[in-house]
Amino acid sequence: MMRPTTRLLIAALLAMMAAACEPGRANGPDNFIGDARRGTDLVKQYHCGSCHDIPGIAGADGNVGPPLHRIGTRTYIAGYIQNSPDSMADWIEDPQRALPGNAMPRMGIPQKDARDIAALLYTLK
Numbered sequence: 001m002m003r004p005t006t007r008l009l010i011a012a013l014l015a016m017m018a019a020a021c022e023p024g025r026a027n028g029p030d031n032f033i034g035d036a037r038r039g040t041d042l043v044k045q046y047h048c049g050s051c052h053d054i055p056g057i058a059g060a061d062g063n064v065g066p067p068l069h070r071i072g073t074r075t076y077i078a079g080y081i082q083n084s085p086d087s088m089a090d091w092i093e094d095p096q097r098a099l100p101g102n103a104m105p106r107m108g109i110p111q112k113d114a115r116d117i118a119a120l121l122y123t124l125k
């Protein structure tokens, strides 16, 4: 018979192993909100670069909105919203809900995609 503490220890170890294998969690702090690698593909797919200059994304040299250089360390999003991984994901999911009337259109981006894109943006420091 296993002692309860042994069982707890094994459960904790299994949980840690599962967390380490979770996609998007394996690559350190930049990926804590989503999968930054997937975010790179999504940024191309949603053509964020037609309006933004985004470092590391080929062809992303738009100048409709602000450049996203070092956006991962910016204090405010759009000058109003305290920057955090969650508020960044909310912004991408629906900028009109986040800050009604601003110039970035709602693009109908699902929450999961928004979080992966936020993870990518947080690698820009």
Ligand code: HEC
Residues within 6 Å of the ligand: 043, 046, 047, 048, 049, 050, 051, 052, 064, 065, 066, 067, 068, 071, 076, 077, 078, 079, 091, 092, 102, 103, 104, 105, 107, 109, 117, 121
């Ligand atoms: C049609 C043009 C357009 C598209 C497409 C667009 N944006 Fe924007 N975006 C804007 C504008 C304009 C602003 C500035 C809003 C403001 O500050 O009021 C903005 C602001 C932002 C900001 C805040 C920047 C800052 O300096 O505070 C982020 C982050 C951002 N967009 C990310 C994205 C991402 C990611 C995508 C693709 C999913 C995207 N945008 C697609 C026009 C666009």
